[in-house]
Amino acid sequence: MKKDDRERCSWATTELYKEYHDKEWGRPVHDDRKLFEMLILEGMQAGLSWLTILNKRRAFREAFDEFDYQKVALYDEAKMDALMQNANIVRNRLKINSAIINARQFIKVQEEYGSFDAFIWSYVEGRPIHNHFKSxxxxxxxxxxxxxxxxxxxxxxxxxxxxxxxxxxxxxxxxVNDHVERCYLYVPQ
Structure with a gap:
């Protein structure tokens, strides 16, 4: 197997980080389910490392019905209790409850804008911001x-x-694309 010596952002230190860095981070997402997934995962990450979340990502997908926001919006107290017993995810009642609340609000935004994608990307008129950071x-x-x-x-x-x-x-x-200038995924403009 050929060694991959492409230069990356310095945080991409493990194979899991490298895969996330190379295939996802900074790449425009327009699928509402994926937008919901990332919103929930970013909230779950608060106070933890992103690597912890990536390691638990498969379990999160299983626990939260593949991030089907229509299903998550209907979760009740019994489902929340079941999630609190799931050792494979972050068991924080406030974060789990926020996922349920956010699913309901996500649907309201969809109803108002036609999609969450239309709402969130309207902040940048549909065009990613490419930053130019050296470090x-x-x-x-x-x-x-x-x-x-x-x-x-x-x-x-x-x-x-x-x-x-x-x-x-x-x-x-x-x-936002924040790949630094030395990274092979940096986009000069």
Missing amino acids: ETDIPATTPLSDKISKDLKKRGFKFVGSTIVYAYMQAIGI
Whole structure:
């Protein structure tokens, strides 16, 4: 097997991180189910490492009905209790409850905009932001745009959508491409 010596962002240190970095991070997502999945996973990540979430991703998909927001929106107390017993996911009642609340709010946004995709991408007029950072230390945790989206989501009743989580979400769904200049996925403009 040929060794992969492509230069990546410095955080892509494990095989799982490399796969996520190479195939997902910074790539535009327009599928509502995938947009919902990433919103929930970013909220679950709060206070934890992203590697923890990636390692549990398959279990999250199974536990949350493949992130079918229509099903998640109908979860009741019994389902929440069952999720709290699932050792393969993050067992935090506030985070699990937020996934259910966010599914309901997600559907309301779809009803208003036709899709969540239309809503979230309207912030950038459908065009990704390609940043030009030399180092990962230059990448901000929040931006005025993540502040704005966070405020809007909170106003709409979403939970676990602070500006830092929203900025990570923007990176995860490709609204923002923050691959650094030395990374092979960097997009010069």
